[in-house]
Amino acid sequence: MSPRAGTHKRKSVPGSDVMARAGHRGELLHAMLRIRRFEERCVELYSAAKIRGFVHLYIGEEAVAVGVNEALTTEDAVVSTYREHGHALARGIPAADIMAEMYGKSTGCSGGRGGSMHLFDAERRFYGGNAIVAGGLPLAAGLALADLMRGQTRPTCCFFGDGAYAEGEFHETANLAALWGLPLLFVCENNLYAMGTALDRHEAQTDLALRAASYGMAAWAVDGMDVEAVARAAGRAAESIRGGGGPHFLEMRTYRFRAHSMYDPDRYRDRAEIERWKARDPITRLTDRMREDGEPVEELLHCVEDRVTEEVDAAVAAAEEAPEEPVENLLAHVTSRPVEVR
Template sequence: MAPKNSAGTSPHRELLHQMLRIRRFEERCVELYSDEKIRGFMHLYIGEEAVAVGICAALAPDDAIVSTYREHGHALVRGVPATVIMAEMYGRVAGCSRGRGGSMHIFDAEHRFYGGNAIVGGGLPLAVGLALADKMQGRSRVTACFFGDGAMAEGEFHECVNLAALWRLPVLFACENNLYAMGTALAKSHAETDLALRAASYDLVAWPVDGMDVLAVAEAAARAAESIRAGSGPHFLELRTYRFRAHSMYDPDRYRTKAEIEQWKKRDPIDSLVARMKAANEISDDDLAVMDKDICVEIDQAIAFAEQAPLEATEDLTRFVYSETSPTGAGHVKSAEAAP
């Protein structure tokens, strides 16, 4: 979690605060995209905030995250500063990936955030490998791997859950089932649409979770992470969620009805938590207004940071293709007497 918490110490408040940060950040991103400040592909997480917030709440600072191209939310909640995320989307050298990644490739070594990956399913093997490294080095860490329902049609998914289960690796597979692989509905991609059931066939613990309920996600993630840390191998959560916006800024959203979207918006994860907190007298309208205002200030600062951030020098175009510490190393062939 990011250290900032403008609305007190209640755990519910922190969950709310993080979801609202993602929502407000992305709403501003839409405006900036229209203003052509942000270009390229941009995929919004609006509607799915409970998943990132609930999962990340269960992670420790030295755990790792492998994400997808829809990763603004994961990065923000993990603690990657909004300033460097925004600067990245502006393509500036001050961006977390020095302007070489953009919206889809947010990376942050300090927070063990191993990126946005634009290949569906492409991050899964990285998560397996990170977890393998932890296991081989005797570290009790969890690698959380986000991916969508679309990725479950990819071979890499099946290879990876099998490998993780076979080697009992500490991976938390977080499947964000938002019912569409870009524009293809779940039932048109998968013969068996019960994704948790399918994952369970690989002999790992898997169950479905209401991905619109941040408390349900946080509870499931905490349980899964605890079990993974205890050495019981990978876990799979199918987080049933919905994106309120189109797949990307290019998507005319022709494959689903407005009525369906409106129906899901009634289950908005932020509204739901606010209603619950109000009913329990945990938050007032004034508190909420203060929280919202603080978030707007944070985002304004991020935009101001990105606006004034310099561009990478074109002369540095080919930096980071190879490591700058790269030695021209040499191996020694011993004398024949020493050979086998």
Template sequence: MATAQGDTSARTSQTKRPRRARGPATPALSPAAAHDLDLLRQMLLIRRFEERCVELYSAAAIRGFVHLYIGEEAVAVGVHQTLSEQDAVVSTYREHGHALARGVPPEAVMAEMYGKATGCSHGRGGSMHLFDAGRRFYGGNAIVGGGLPLAAGLALADRMRGDSRVTCCFFGDGAFAEGEFHETANLAALWGLPVLFVCENNLYAMGTALAREHAQTDLAMRAASYGMAAWAVDGMDVHAVEKAARGAVESIRAGNGPHFLEMRTYRFRAHSMYDPDRYRPKDEIEEWKKHDPVTGLAEGMRKAGFLDTDAQEALGHEVMEAIDRAVRAAEQAPEEPTEDLLLHVTGRHEEVPS
């Protein structure tokens, strides 16, 4: 496992190191250790991917709006442990981490960031509109709260077909203030739809503190008023996230209607790359960084004897090589041909032959 030292932004050296002489065979990891290693690998991939996006955006290699997920990795990774390939996922415009956790290849995500034809949305969506129907990943949605009604529609379709599927809908505390949430929550509870509402409460929406926007800041309690099971979770602890999501998903599959999880988390970066981030104290950010989900899991693994320095270094190199491959592939990928610009466009006028 490579030099995955949590929030360290410095890029791991890409120079090749001499091979070490083989020692005794490494004992097989226990199921618990192997699972933790996989969680760490996924969170580290998201963290390093986002850090590379900062570099590429600063170099104008990628353009448009970019909303980083740094600090919130435990939510995406923990929740996805409990979902099957048949379940659907609806996301927000801060969705790079959700897409990667869902299994969308880094090459497809990075190519979309570059606006290339090999991107998961063929280069047409960019950072805010990642989409992969084959993996039932339905966006990426630039409208605050816009994914909520879509999630209800997907769940209703599954219910009408008799499919045993769950639709997981990620959204932020800002979307909780939108009418779409309350309308969707009401219908989902009324109709008993198989929806998992995952509210990523990072306390600031786009830039307004929770207490300045909501008279009652206990979002889980408010969601429960619609008659659905709801509770708050430490969103900086991937184990706590997975445990809560697993219980909720199992209950939904058992026919107990929608569930709501308020993931109490924090984004370490500004709302977007354009945001000067002047609305929150710097010491608050540093205090939250002490609860970094990546370093927290790595430290727990070291204490449990699941992770040593060599293994952590190996994991870090593995992740950085994967991101380097994604960047190279994106840089070499073709632009969409001009003649294809009207493909996938609904409602366009077709000339009727005379």
């Protein structure tokens, strides 16, 4: 089997022994804190007008991206949404490449042409970043169908929100995936709000896993604020898909701590509700569990914070220094090259 997605060789650095002793939980903590601190820096940079356009933050939902990617290999495909910074980082796309893209620089993972909502890395089989609600679902079905036609059952993982669940693309894709037995992993990040619309205001049946099961696929709900629970559920689903079990649906019950986007005044949620969910912060839950099990959390946290800070600082510095795309390339990739017809 191919290496797990997001893994890469790391040179020996101070604190490596601490990370080694922490084992798998240390890796999960590092991955979630890496996303959290990256997103927090994006808030600062956006406020300073370094990053422009729409920015949708993943703060609060880190357990989903990290836990799901635990179940994927580098050969599996991932299709994401416009809230995809966390997915991209967990997939293994370097923070420097993502930050440069946020800045619109030519060294970005999409050449500076995609920005926050259109991160892309074909080498890592990360196929967006899609600004259209539910727009990635048919694409994921196509990738899964291509694999099936080649006799492969490696999972294609498609992330989408509860708002996308109300779109026709989801239901068409779910029906075809079940009908054709596609190796497709549906990961619904149910954060209870489709932009500013509460789930019970746009869905008559709010048990999304139950409704997905009506298409004839395995489906269940998961505590999306528990990274270990997410990893177990995603691992179970991915293993079944690889064995020819067809599509699976995971409803990740999670919550975003920030507004829908940096432009959103966030007036549709009660402050007390946000605080209740913050009490279930996935990072805190993992560290609390580690403390209960007698693991050296404080030393680990210092080590991880140092590593993450160094990486994010380096990513910002590289983005600041990266070149803009030359004006003469303005029309590149806009239209296809003419095909000679003989």
